[in-house]
Amino acid sequence: ETGVTQSPTHLIKTRGQQVTLRCSSQSGHNTVSWYQQALGQGPQFIFQYYREEENGRGNFPPRFSGLQFPNYSSELNVNALELDDSALYLCASSFSRTGGELFFGEGSRLTVL
Amino acid sequence: KQEVTQIPAALSVPEGENLVLNCSFTDSAIYNLQWFRQDPGKGLTSLLLIQSSQREQTSGRLNASLDKSSGRSTLYIAASQPGDSATYLCGLIQGAQKLVFGQGTRLTINP
Numbered sequence: 465e466t467g468v469t470q471s472p473t474h475l476i477k478t479r480g481q482q483v484t485l486r487c488s489s490q491s492g493h494n495t496v497s498w499y500q501q502a503l504g505q506g507p508q509f510i511f512q513y514y515r516e517e518e519n520g521r522g523n524f525p526p527r528f529s530g531l532q533f534p535n536y537s538s539e540l541n542v543n544a545l546e547l548d549d550s551a552l553y554l555c556a557s558s559f560s561r562t563g564g565e566l567f568f569g570e571g572s573r574l575t576v577l
Numbered sequence: 578k579q580e581v582t583q584i585p586a587a588l589s590v591p592e593g594e595n596l597v598l599n600c601s602f603t604d605s606a607i608y609n610l611q612w613f614r615q616d617p618g619k620g621l622t623s624l625l626l627i628q629s630s631q632r633e634q635t636s637g638r639l640n641a642s643l644d645k646s647s648g649r650s651t652l653y654i655a656a657s658q659p660g661d662s663a664t665y666l667c668g669l670i671q672g673a674q675k676l677v678f679g680q681g682t683r684l685t686i687n688p
Contacts, residue, residue, distance in 0.1 A: 470620075499676070506581075506666055506678030507621070520675055554620055556676070566611065566668075566676060568621040 468557050468569035476575045477545050485540040485572045487555030495519075496538040497566065498530060499554040507554055513538055542574075550576045579604045581669060583679035591687050592659060598652040598682045600667035605645040609670040612641050612652050614663040615681070621666065624652070657686045 469488045477483050489496050495514045499507035509522035513532035527543040536557070542549055552573050556566040580603045590596055600610075609628050613621040625634045625641040627650070633642040640653040650667055664683045668676035 468620075497675070504680075506680045507668075507676070509675045509677070512675065520672070522675070552618075556621075565609075565623060565626045566670070567623060568613070570620040573618070 468555055468567055470553075470555050470569035470572050472572055473570065474573045474575075476577060478577050479545055479547060481545050481576075482541065482543045483545060483574060485542075485553050485555075485574070487538045487540070487557075487569060489536045489538065489555075489557035490567050493557035493559045493567070494536050495558045495560065495564075496532055496536065497556045497558075498538070498540045499556065500524075501552040501554060501571070503551075510540070545576045547576050550574060579607075579669060579671060579677045581667065581677055581679040583665075583667060583682050585682060586680065587683040587685075589685040589687060590657060592657060594657050595653070595655050596657055596684075598654070598665050598684070600650040600652070600679055602648045602650075602669055602677075604671070605648055607645070607669045607671055610641075610643050610650050611668045611670065611676070612639075612650075613666045613668060615666060616663050624665075659686045659688050662686045 497512040498510040501507040511521040512519045516532045529541045532538045552571045554571045555569045558564040558566045582601045611626045612624040627643045638655040643650045664681040666681045668678045
């Protein structure tokens with residue numbers, strides 16, 4: 465059974481650019497969530513996808529968008545990057561929309577210069 | 578709005594000690610509570626999941642309790658080891674699998 469995998473592990477962008485982060489969910493999991501973790505802080509919920517539909521969103525602007533594919537993998541897209549977008553982006557998968565255990569990937573470290 | 582607080586923010590103890598990490602929350606309407614560890618620059622590793630109907634869960638040297646009425650959870654680590662050094666995060670699951678996290682407790686176990 466493979467766990468949650470994320471790519472790329474590290475990347476550097478400049479302000480105003482766009483970035484796409486990818487996540488493969490754990491086998492059998494149909495729900496994917498994305499979190500942003502700034503240095504020294506707890507992760508903040510961005511949004512969740514269930515069966516290719518957005519199923520909940522945190523307090524993030526529309527330039528943060530996502531997709532979930534039929535194989536339940538997911539993408540996080542961020543447009544018009546700002547310096548404050550520098551963070552560790554974490555993907556989590558679960559087999560339930562509500563109440564089940566969440567499993568996280570190793571994250572993608574984004575640095576915006 | 579759910580607020581989660583973890584105290585202490587940092588803790589340093591000698592190897593072999595038993596220790597307790599605390600997590601408090603303001604809204605008892607939760608589905609579950611999950612404890613994680615995070616090594617520097619890494620992702621989150623799930624340690625224990627306590628469903629809202631449960632009072633505690635155990636895995637090896639770890640024991641987590643949940644008291645919804647008082648808005649508290651504790652993570653007990655027995656016979657601590659240097660490999661336990663990490664940041665420990667509690668996360669509350671509220672609807673749509675949204676986890677609300679505390680800021681974590683940074684634990685250092687000294688050999």
